[in-house]
Amino acid sequence: DIQMTQSPSSVSASVGDRVTITCRASEDIGNWLAWYQQRAGKAPKLLIYRASSLQGGVSSRFSGAGSGTDFTLTINSLQPDDFATYYCQKGNSFPLTFGGGTKVEI
Amino acid sequence: EVQLVESGEGLVQPGGSLKLSCVASGFTFSAYAMMWVRQAPGKGLEWVSAIRDSGWNTYYAESVRGRFTVSRDNSKSTLFLEMDSLTGEDTAIYYCVRGCGGDCYWGLFWGQGTSVTVSS
Numbered sequence: 001d002i003q004m005t006q007s008p009s010s011v012s013a014s015v016g017d018r019v020t021i022t023c024r025a026s027e028d029i030g031n032w033l034a035w036y037q038q039r040a041g042k043a044p045k046l047l048i049y050r051a052s053s054l055q056g057g058v059s060s061r062f063s064g065a066g067s068g069t070d071f072t073l074t075i076n077s078l079q080p081d082d083f084a085t086y087y088c089q090k091g092n093s094f095p096l097t098f099g100g101g102t103k104v105e106i
Numbered sequence: 107e108v109q110l111v112e113s114g115e116g117l118v119q120p121g122g123s124l125k126l127s128c129v130a131s132g133f134t135f136s137a138y139a140m141m142w143v144r145q146a147p148g149k150g151l152e153w154v155s156a157i158r159d160s161g162w163n164t165y166y167a168e169s170v171r172g173r174f175t176v177s178r179d180n181s182k183s184t185l186f187l188e189m190d191s192l193t194g195e196d197t198a199i200y201y202c203v204r205g206c207g208g209d210c211y212w213g214l215f216w217g218q219g220t221s222v223t224v225s226s
Binding site: 001034036038043044045046049055085087089091094095096097098099100101 | 141143150151152153156165166167168201206211212213214216217218219
């Protein structure tokens with residue numbers, strides 16, 4: 001099975017910062033990648049699908065890039081609501097493996 | 107408004123069984139793929155299972171294959187997850203997730219989750 005590896009596992013940032021999170025697939029998955037945000041105690045929320053397509057209603061401060069095996073999620077001008085854990089997920093074939101998560105902390 | 111309401115939470119002994127349900131509303135249930143995703147306490151997300159809109163195609167994580175069975179009743183807009191031979195590693199919050207189409211599995215909508223604890 002394809003493995004999904006996120007880095008870093010946590011990052012400290014301040015309001016207004018730009019943060020970039022990386023997700024690496026162990027094999028080529030094309031652009032079949034999604035990013036989710038999970039706030040503490042809440043269900044995850046889809047942010048990005050097909051590597052770079054912004055889900056409706058999601059702030060344009062979030063952007064995704066990459067294809068093949070290397071992907072990034074960038075959050076511009078961090079806001080207080082953005083402090084959360086972010087997960088990537090492959091979508092090209094089953095199993096739909098998630099990355100280990102990246103916690104964005106103040 | 108899309109709503110996914112899970113039920114069936116509980117405490118079960120190792121080796122036991124439990125059945126989760128997810129009642130959907132606010133969309134045409136029969137037109138969408140559905141999934142179960144779980145999260146063990148303090149851990150990350152783990153995809154568990156998926157089922158196509160028709161119910162004819164089902165998919166499982168290796169960790170649950172042969173023990174868990176996903177099904178759906180489109181006439182009742184309800185998704186199920188039957189869990190057998192449960193172990194402590196199955197302890198988690200289980201989320202019901204709606205996909206983006208009949209055979210499209212981006213997790214567009216999520217339920218609030220239901221808790222499963224496996225312990226003696």
